[in-house]
Amino acid sequence: MELKYLFKPSTMAVIGVSTSQDNHPANVIYTKNHLRYPVKTFPVNPKGGMLHREKLYRSVFEIEGPVDMAVIAVRAGFVPKVMEDCIKKGIRSAVIVSGGFAEAGNMKLQQQVADLAREASFPFVGPNCLGIYSPDYVDTFFLPGERIIRPEKGNVGFVSQSGGVLVDQMVKFAGQGIGVSLAVSIGNKAFIRETDMLDWFARDIETKVIAFYVEGFEKGEGRRFIQKAEQCGKPVVILKAGKSKKGSEAVSSHTASLAGDYRVFSEVMKQHCVAEADNEYELTSFCEALSCFQKGIQGNIGILSLSGGHGVIAVDACDLHGLSVPKPDPKTMETIREKVSPEIKDIVSYGNPLDLTGSSVDNDIVAAATYLARDKGIECLLALLIPYSPGVSADIGAKLSQVARNEGKPMIAYVPNEEKYRIIIEGFELNDIPVASSVEGAVLMAKALKRCKPC
Amino acid sequence: MLKKKIRTIIDAHKDMGWVMEPGAKAIMKSQGLDIPDFVLTNSFEKAEKFLKKINRPVVAKAVSRKILHKTEHQAVVTEIRSGGHLKKEMERLLKLDGCESILIEEMAEGLEVIIGAKNDFQFGPVVVFGIGGTSVEIYNDTAIRMAPLKPEDVFSMIASLKAKALLYGYRGKDGVNMEVLTSTLVKFSHLIMALENHMESLDLNPVICTKDRCIIADARLILKTA
Numbered sequence: 001m002e003l004k005y006l007f008k009p010s011t012m013a014v015i016g017v018s019t020s021q022d023n024h025p026a027n028v029i030y031t032k033n034h035l036r037y038p039v040k041t042f043p044v045n046p047k048g049g050m051l052h053r054e055k056l057y058r059s060v061f062e063i064e065g066p067v068d069m070a071v072i073a074v075r076a077g078f079v080p081k082v083m084e085d086c087i088k089k090g091i092r093s094a095v096i097v098s099g100g101f102a103e104a105g106n107m108k109l110q111q112q113v114a115d116l117a118r119e120a121s122f123p124f125v126g127p128n129c130l131g132i133y134s135p136d137y138v139d140t141f142f143l144p145g146e147r148i149i150r151p152e153k154g155n156v157g158f159v160s161q162s163g164g165v166l167v168d169q170m171v172k173f174a175g176q177g178i179g180v181s182l183a184v185s186i187g188n189k190a191f192i193r194e195t196d197m198l199d200w201f202a203r204d205i206e207t208k209v210i211a212f213y214v215e216g217f218e219k220g221e222g223r224r225f226i227q228k229a230e231q232c233g234k235p236v237v238i239l240k241a242g243k244s245k246k247g248s249e250a251v252s253s254h255t256a257s258l259a260g261d262y263r264v265f266s267e268v269m270k271q272h273c274v275a276e277a278d279n280e281y282e283l284t285s286f287c288e289a290l291s292c293f294q295k296g297i298q299g300n301i302g303i304l305s306l307s308g309g310h311g312v313i314a315v316d317a318c319d320l321h322g323l324s325v326p327k328p329d330p331k332t333m334e335t336i337r338e339k340v341s342p343e344i345k346d347i348v349s350y351g352n353p354l355d356l357t358g359s360s361v362d363n364d365i366v367a368a369a370t371y372l373a374r375d376k377g378i379e380c381l382l383a384l385l386i387p388y389s390p391g392v393s394a395d396i397g398a399k400l401s402q403v404a405r406n407e408g409k410p411m412i413a414y415v416p417n418e419e420k421y422r423i424i425i426e427g428f429e430l431n432d433i434p435v436a437s438s439v440e441g442a443v444l445m446a447k448a449l450k451r452c453k454p455c
Numbered sequence: 456m457l458k459k460k461i462r463t464i465i466d467a468h469k470d471m472g473w474v475m476e477p478g479a480k481a482i483m484k485s486q487g488l489d490i491p492d493f494v495l496t497n498s499f500e501k502a503e504k505f506l507k508k509i510n511r512p513v514v515a516k517a518v519s520r521k522i523l524h525k526t527e528h529q530a531v532v533t534e535i536r537s538g539g540h541l542k543k544e545m546e547r548l549l550k551l552d553g554c555e556s557i558l559i560e561e562m563a564e565g566l567e568v569i570i571g572a573k574n575d576f577q578f579g580p581v582v583v584f585g586i587g588g589t590s591v592e593i594y595n596d597t598a599i600r601m602a603p604l605k606p607e608d609v610f611s612m613i614a615s616l617k618a619k620a621l622l623y624g625y626r627g628k629d630g631v632n633m634e635v636l637t638s639t640l641v642k643f644s645h646l647i648m649a650l651e652n653h654m655e656s657l658d659l660n661p662v663i664c665t666k667d668r669c670i671i672a673d674a675r676l677i678l679k680t681a
Contacts, residue, residue, distance in 0.1 A: 219576055255656045256573050257592055258599075261575070267600065268581065
């Protein structure tokens with residue numbers, strides 16, 4: 001099934017544009033794409049005439065030339081007819097924004113639309129969804145551009161069963177500087193489902209991490225999802241909602257009562273190295289970490305700190321999240337002792353966490369990070385970089401990123417998320433080192449690497 | 456593909472909705488899993504002969520289509536050593552609701568684990584493994600994995616249990632034979648894949664693990680309702 005016309009269309013029809021209501025979803029979609037995206041957009045309404053001095057097409061048949069994708073935003077009852085027209089016209093795919101299908105109890109209507117599409121190999125997203133945000137190509141979210149915050153183009157592919165969660169997550173991604181390659185709200189997922197999205201993202205070279213918000217799979221679909229996730233070779237992150245829902249079946253065996261639906265879900269994800277995020281906060285941290293590093297770790301963390309307290313807090317958080325903070329090789333510590341400046345040699349706490357104290361300067365931090373990264377027992381460095389002391393320069397982010405690159409080990413930084421320290425944060429982020437705005441956030445990023453270690 | 460023997464047992468129990476212990480154990484045995492020596496009878500003479508032959512304590516259990524959870528119906532008697540004890544208990548068991556015959560087995564001693572399977576709506580057959588016995592739901596110290604299992608899955612299941620030390624050997628006690636346990640779980644996971652279209656859930660609880668064997672002391676297969 002070819003999905004490139006759906007996710008990277010060059011021409012698009014928006015069907016159901018209103019002639020009287022400028023805030024109708026179809027109008028919002030038409031306007032934003034027409035004015036701000038390269039996709040050539042055709043508004044369609046049976047009344048015809050003009051809309052904002054542009055031609056309003058009576059039907060898709062009036063549009064000259066091929067159309068890659070149609071946004072269908074008409075009332076549910078009209079969708080089958082509109083889809084038939086799209087298929088007849090040779091349109092290749094669609095986003096059905098309209099609600100009023102399975103979510104409103106109209107299973108039959110949804111089935112009818114799905115059958116129609118299957119028969120014609122006409123892939124569509126939805127119904128009852130926001131559709132697609134494909135940076136540089138198209139945006140079918142029926143939310144005015146000025147109301148939402150869109151992340152930059154990046155390497156996270158995100159798929160959500162809920163449009164609201166998707167938009168909200170976009171805001172969080174943007175806030176953390178996480179870019180997306182494609183974000184899709186799949187709504188009632190009558191045609192395009194999570195497994196199809198895994199197929200797409202597996203082949204998409206722009207995507208390095210695949211993230212999902214899932215409420216539930218259909219019969220046997222969880223197994224297919226796991227198999228595809230394992231084959232795709234990219235880290236997969238999942239946030240599951242509806243965890244507390246009790247199984248409806250009468251429980252007649254020990255096993256059935258021990259293995260509730262969510263427990264099975266969670267344990268199976270772990271078994272197959274799909275990183276399950278416990279909440280939105282983790283989802284964001286996981287995506288940020290995995291967008292920089294796609295190789296998993298066993299979970300041995302080296303902590304570099306400029307304050308004793310931050311080191312201890314990080315150790316506690318590591319313990320809570322199942323990460324180890326192993327004792328470093330004594331030789332590592334000896335070397336660091338030799339390399340740091342004489343002023344701090346005797347006040348540094350040599351160990352893991354390694355507390356360089358507030359008297360350290362850039363060179364001390366760089367030397368310590370280098371040799372800590374070379375320790376064979378350590379797989380990932382947490383650099384807790386509180387930038388308050390005068391010895392830390394604005395270049396420390398960029399300098400430490402170089403260390404991570406040279407040593408070939410993942411590094412995760414903590415820098416307070418304040419405008420004042422933006423230059424340090426960018427020094428890291430522009431060099432592909434993720435930065436958390438709290439110590440715990442940094443630990444969650446390390447947890448992501450552990451969660452997706454290859455089985 | 457289901458073996459013919461297994462299919463026959465399942466077909467015979469379709470109407471009942473579940474396969475009682477002797478049938479369920481026969482399925483396990485046909486799959487190369489370890490079950491205790493037993494005799495299935497309601498004759499005291501045969502039972503006593505078995506007791507004398509194996510010359511070790513036995514367990515007596517009522518086989519009844521009306522009793523799904525035996526412990527709750529006092530349908531299990533352990534540590535029977537004498538003919539007199541055996542006779543008294545057999546007479547009592549035979550009076551229990553729906554009791555067809557008595558299953559008399561050699562009594563195994565060791566660590567009680569649960570090996571279970573559930574046909575999950577989203578993921579299909581999954582294996583549950585953990586600390587077993589009658590209090591299994593209280594401790595709920597179990598791990599779940601999607602079938603079929605690889606040996607590495609078994610290692611990670613064991614490692615994720617709170618009580619893993621009991622399996623490795625704790626305070627001078629023998630640990631469980633990991634090789635046998637691993638092969639038991641792997642074989643079991645392949646069996647439940649083959650049973651996918653027939654099974655709702657399958658409890659092997661307890662399975663008695665020792666330094667040599669993993670013996671299935673009780674088994675119950677709940678069939679899918681059509």
